[in-house]
């Protein structure tokens with residue numbers, strides 16, 4: 001009996017499980033243990049709406065599949081020992097594995113800015129996005145909120161908050177010349193105009209030097225605020241960062257572990273890395289995590305059948321990026337096509353509906 005342990009039931013981990021359970025060609029006997037600290041799969045791509053208070057968290061949870069081959073361990077992983085092949089859990093017990101898939105996702109990166117870790121709100125986990133919403137809802141009329149980081153998640157958070165709280169003074173701080181600097185000019189111009197029309201202040205070329213309770217220091221200048229939401233960068237889960245330190249793994253500039261083209265960690269052929277923890281030519285995304293998950297499931301089947309891995313792995317095809325500006329407008333990049341307005345927003349809602357539908361919600 002092959003025993004694969006999957007750490008993290010996010011987009012990558014869940015996809016491996018779904019594909020293994022659906023694979024009728026697997027002739028070997030296997031069991032899967034999923035270790036996930038939440039009792040459900042969380043739709044992280046919608047956490048900006050949870051933080052802004054436009055969606056209830058029950059709409060962002062999906063139950064894990066029920067199958068006799070799958071055991072769900074609802075607990076927090078506290079340590080991974082690759083040499084001993086054991087996983088330590090917060091409850092005090094440990095698990096051993098034949099194969100391991102690490103899909104523990106990412107956390108905020110605070111770039112060493114003093115106070116940023118302790119004194120800002122986050123949207124990187126369901127618990128923290130919910131906490132962010134509680135703080136936002138307790139702010140009185142005309143309160144002032146800053147979002148630090150003008151990438152996709154910062155833009156989605158600022159615009160959703162605008163819709164949810166028309167009374168608030170909302171400020172988006174970004175270190176670049178423009179927000180969404182990784183997107184083509186047409187898109188960041190469209191989004192900048194949307195913010196202008198909707199009275200969200202964009203502060204470009206920002207340099208956040210310190211954060212205190214209710215105070216943000218931009219180039220050393222203090223600004224009084226009711227809340228500060230941090231969306232200015234991510235890094236792999238701390239357990240993966242610890243593994244990197246212990247084993248000296250090579251990482252990319254985001255700290256993601258460089259894996260081989262079979263998604264294995266160097267020197268540990270029985271350990272696969274999926275999603276935001278694994279280095280890639282692509283930016284971290286749910287789509288990428290799912291595409292990697294698809295491939296890892298196929299490779300596990302090869303391994304269990306004692307068949308060699310395919311010499312070349314198929315190229316992962318990603319469809320593009322869609323972002324929302326509240327519930328009615330959006331923007332997107334599909335290959336070379338730049339989309340703005342209602343169409344990308346409708347497409348984004350459609351993608352979410354399909355995902356929920358196919359995941360059994």
Ligand SMILES: Cc1cc2nc3c(=O)[nH]c(=O)nc-3n(C[C@H](O)[C@H](O)[C@H](O)COP(=O)(O)OP(=O)(O)OC[C@H]3O[C@@H](n4cnc5c(N)ncnc54)[C@H](O)[C@@H]3O)c2cc1C
Nearest residue numbers: 008010011012037045076077104105153275276285286287
């Ligand atoms: C606001 C926002 C909007 C986004 N929009 C998009 C988008 O439009 N399109 C897109 O493709 N991507 C988007 N992303 C990125 C996308 O959400 C991530 O890239 C994706 O979630 C990565 O999947 P993953 O499987 O690596 O990790 P995750 O989906 O984050 O899953 C990791 C899992 O591990 C669990 N976990 C973590 N630590 C432990 C532990 N110690 N013990 C047990 N369990 C643990 C977590 O609870 C979680 O369920 C967005 C992200 C954010 C924050």
